[in-house]
Amino acid sequence: MPEPLLEVRDLRIRFGRFTAVDGLSFALGPGEVLGVVGESGSGKSVSMLAVLGLIRTPGAHVSGNIVFRGRELLGLKDAEMRSVRGREIAMIFQDPMTALTPVYTVGWQIAEQIRAHEKVSARAARDRAVRLLDEVGIPSPERRVDAYPHEFSGGMRQRAVIAMALSCNPALLIADEPTTALDVTTQAQILDLMRRLRADHGSAIVMITHDMGVVSEIADEVLVMYGGRAVERGARRQVFHTPRHPYTWGLLDSVPRVRGPRARRLPAIPGAPGAAERGCPFADRCAHRFAPCDEAPPLTPTGDPGHLDACWLPEDRRRTR
Ligand SMILES: Nc1ncnc2c1ncn2[C@@H]1O[C@H](COP(=O)(O)OP(=O)(O)OP(=O)(O)O)[C@@H](O)[C@H]1O
Ligand SMILES: [Mg+2]
Incomplete structure (x- = not known):
């Protein structure tokens, strides 16, 4: 078996006296x-x-091991973790609207994400944003890059969020x-x-x-x-x-069964x-x-x-x- 990309061992998460995760272990290959x-x-x-x-959350307690590319992530300093997050590991959150800010254009937000991790010009970042929007299937990306999140449909917003997550090739x-x-x-x-x-x-x-x-x-x-x-x-x-x-x-x-009669409930x-x-x-x-x-x-x-x-x-x- 090749070296796992991510290995989680005995992860425990408590919020005060409530145990939300109780000894979770799994590994994921590249x-x-x-x-x-x-x-x-x-x-x-x-x-x-x-x-x-x-x-x-104050009062939250996390223990166990979270090893990513051979490196323990649990207990990393905030600054170190920030360089992993977004660049090596990206997350698409449960609610796409929380990932997008209503007051900036979609393209600006993707470009900012790129510039947070790489030294590139605003122009180059914007070009990359257009390419990413194209890649995730947004029609007319050169035009859409300047649209605001509310001008996108739900599906397009989700694509934009995916484009943002992919911007650093995690x-x-x-x-x-x-x-x-x-x-x-x-x-x-x-x-x-x-x-x-x-x-x-x-x-x-x-x-x-x-x-x-x-x-x-x-x-x-x-x-x-x-x-x-x-x-x-x-x-x-x-x-x-x-x-x-x-x-x-x-x-x-x-x-629900795809083929054959569907159960009524x-x-x-x-x-x-x-x-x-x-x-x-x-x-x-x-x-x-x-x-x-x-x-x-x-x-x-x-x-x-x-x-x-x-x-x-x-x-x-x-x-x-
Ligand atoms: N910040 C927090 N403070 C206190 N309890 C929390 C916090 N975050 C999550 N929990 C609790 O931890 C448990 C697990 O929550 P989690 O969000 O991981 O569920 P989930 O499996 O993602 O559910 P869903 O399918 O609804 O998204 C829940 O009981 C939740 O109420
Ligand atoms: Mg959830």
């Missing part, structure tokens, strides 16, 4: 796409904000729900764009989403989170063909999400709960190399799909 799934509140965003050193792009607010057609175009970027720039991508359909389209590796922990991890093929964890079964059951996983103090975080909602679940199951390798899950169920009670 050019790989990791899909991070799990429902609202499972700790997807805060984990990735921690990678970027962006957890700044080795790692973290995209937090980049398609959630978009209609299905635009969503498909953005996914296409991400695939192309990975092919053309060799960037690794962490794609956060609650949509298993998106994961199945783009991810090489899949990380399923629940209640601040990884409950399953593996190659896309493993997670989709031989899912191990009852929460993953539920996620897959709620993916999507089956919902009963109960509300929430982490138990002790024990398996999913236990309260799990149809397969039994006595051992009062202790938290560790993430454990399965028989299939690279595939791990955190569940006590014996083999004969695992579902076969």
Whole structure:
């Protein structure tokens, strides 16, 4: 296995007495796409904000290891972290409007981003902004470069945000729900764009989403989170063909089928999400709960190399799909 680009080990994030992430570990190789799934509140965003050193809430406590290109990021000084952020690791935030300032033109904002990391003239930065807008599929980029964010449609704004993230050719792009607010057609175009970027720039991508359909389209590796922990991890093929964890079964059951008759209603996983103090975080909602679940199951390798899950169920009670 080649040297991982990013390796997160035993990441723990607490806000006061609330544990948002409880011992998360994963690795990502150069050019790989990791899909991070799990429902609202499972700790997807805060984990990735921690990678970027962006957890700044007073009382927040982050521990573990975040090793990027062989270098420990956790505990880096602000100034050092700023040179990593944007240049080596870029993030597309969950809400594209927060990434764009309404009072400046889109092109100016992309150019500023470039100039924050590189010594180039304003003219050269603007030219690069035009090329980037073209690359992400904005029509008439020479004209659009001078438009304000409110003059863009939602899909175009998301493309502009992606252009900004790509402006420094990052080795790692973290995209937090980049398609959630978009209609299905635009969503498909953005996914296409991400695939192309990975092919053309060799960037690794962490794609956060609650949509298993998106994961199945783009991810090489899949990380399923629940209640601040990884409950399953593996190659896309493993997670989709031989899912191990009852929460993953539920996620897959709620993916609308593309072919064949559609279920009239999507089956919902009963109960509300929430982490138990002790024990398996999913236990309260799990149809397969039994006595051992009062202790938290560790993430454990399965028989299939690279595939791990955190569940006590014996083999004969695992579902076969
Ligand atoms: N700054 C903060 N202060 C206190 N609690 C926080 C803070 N940021 C996140 N949390 C809590 O941490 C947990 C994980 O939040 P996170 O934003 O990572 O969820 P998520 O998996 O990204 O959910 P979503 O799919 O809704 O975006 C939540 O319970 C959230 O309320
Ligand atoms: Mg989030």
